[in-house]
Amino acid sequence: xxxVKQNSPSLSVQEGRISILNCDYTNSMFDYFLWYxxxxxxxxxxxxxxxxxxxxNEDGRFTVFLNKxxxxxxxxxxxxxxxxxxxxxxxxxxxxYKLSFGAGTTVTVRA
Amino acid sequence: xxxxxxxxxxxxxxxxxxMTLQCAQxxxxxxxxxxxxxxxxxxxxxxxxxxxxxTDKGEVPNGYNVSRLNKREFSLRLESAAPSQTSVYxxxxxxxxxxxTQYFGPGTRLLVL
Numbered sequence: 244x245x246x247v248k249q250n251s252p253s254l255s256v257q258e259g260r261i262s263i264l265n266c267d268y269t270n271s272m273f274d275y276f277l278w279y280x281x282x283x284x285x286x287x288x289x290x291x292x293x294x295x296x297x298x299x300n301e302d303g304r305f306t307v308f309l310n311k312x313x314x315x316x317x318x319x320x321x322x323x324x325x326x327x328x329x330x331x332x333x334x335x336x337x338x339x340y341k342l343s344f345g346a347g348t349t350v351t352v353r354a
Numbered sequence: 355x356x357x358x359x360x361x362x363x364x365x366x367x368x369x370x371x372x373m374t375l376q377c378a379q380x381x382x383x384x385x386x387x388x389x390x391x392x393x394x395x396x397x398x399x400x401x402x403x404x405x406x407x408x409t410d411k412g413e414v415p416n417g418y419n420v421s422r423l424n425k426r427e428f429s430l431r432l433e434s435a436a437p438s439q440t441s442v443y444x445x446x447x448x449x450x451x452x453x454x455t456q457y458f459g460p461g462t463r464l465l466v467l
Contacts, residue, residue, distance in 0.1 A: 245396070247396070279458075284461070286458030286460050292453075332396060332397065336453070340404075341399060342456065344398070346395060
């Protein structure tokens with residue numbers, strides 16, 4: 244049973260607009276959350292993370308929001324750029340090495 | 355600085371054949387991991403190694419064995435490949451277990467016929 248779910252397999256957005264990716268989790272022991280980005284034929288690369296003691300973390304164009312009561316997090320990309328076209332994985336861990344990944348959301352940024 | 359490297363990039367096996375996937379990292383990381391990625395499933399941890407000489411099972415270890423040869427290298431062996439092991443395999447490393455960022459290799463695409 245998947246403990247981390249990304250219910251939108253794909254997202255298409257126009258260049259310059261906001262991309263919003265969503266992620267839900269079921270395990271209340273998760274206290275650290277990450278987003279990874281993956282291009283075709285490459286391995287995932289770390290993008291941004293958030294601890295459960297925060298509800299927002301920002302890094303340039305990327306912001307992650309955490310709603311612990313809803314067991315939900317989201318990734319905002321503003322503004323979206325063509326180079327952002329990739330697969331984005333949400334991951335969570337109960338403060339150890341065991342990362343649980345979602346199935347991924349494929350983002351396509353249209354010119 | 356190559357980061358995490360994996361060989362081979364692509365392999366086709368027949369059911370019952372064996373093979374070893376190789377992984378090496380040059381970041382002096384202590385921890386190394388093997389994942390598999392299947393459509394609609396995300397990445398799932400197969401095995402983990404906290405340090406040279408130690409290994410632990412992950413979420414889906416059945417059908418696999420691992421060897422942490424030294425600090426740099428962590429290999430994954432399929433003794434008798436099955437079609438269910440058709441997948442993309444990723445190796446990763448991190449400084450230590452915990453919240454440190456995991457760095458991934460480019461992956462090995464394996465097809466078992």
